[in-house]
Amino acid sequence: MLEERKNFIPLNESFVCENCKQKVPKAKGTFRNHCPFCLYSRHVDETLPGDRKSTCGSLMQPIKVEKDSKREWMVIHQCQKCQKISRNRTAADDDREELAKINLTIR
Numbered sequence: 001m002l003e004e005r006k007n008f009i010p011l012n013e014s015f016v017c018e019n020c021k022q023k024v025p026k027a028k029g030t031f032r033n034h035c036p037f038c039l040y041s042r043h044v045d046e047t048l049p050g051d052r053k054s055t056c057g058s059l060m061q062p063i064k065v066e067k068d069s070k071r072e073w074m075v076i077h078q079c080q081k082c083q084k085i086s087r088n089r090t091a092a093d094d095d096r097e098e099l100a101k102i103n104l105t106i107r
């Protein structure tokens with residue numbers, strides 16, 4: 001159990017998005033798990049947000065936006081390599097137009 005907790009590291013650091021190549025600054029007040037410009041994520045977590053246990057590391061495409069039970073917007077990501085699905089809360093600085101576009105381009 002202690003091992004589990006040690007590995008819980010919220011992902012909050014600046015990085016360059018592998019999809020749109022823009023520099024992403026640190027998030028304020030929350031931790032960042034996807035790019036605010038194109039909304040792509042990376043498959044780094046296996047079971048818990050921030051656990052960094054996945055060895056996949058591939059880009060995760062935003063496939064859907066929906067409201068959760070608290071009426072907060074969630075982005076559903078799907079890994080382009082292993083097809084894993086994950087749900088992530090949107091951040092305040094996520095691009096609203098990009099968010100709106102996701103549901104229009106559902107395959």
Ligand SMILES: [Zn+2]
Nearest residue numbers: 017020035038
């Ligand atoms: Zn991006």
Ligand SMILES: [Zn+2]
Nearest residue numbers: 043056079082
């Ligand atoms: Zn994956």
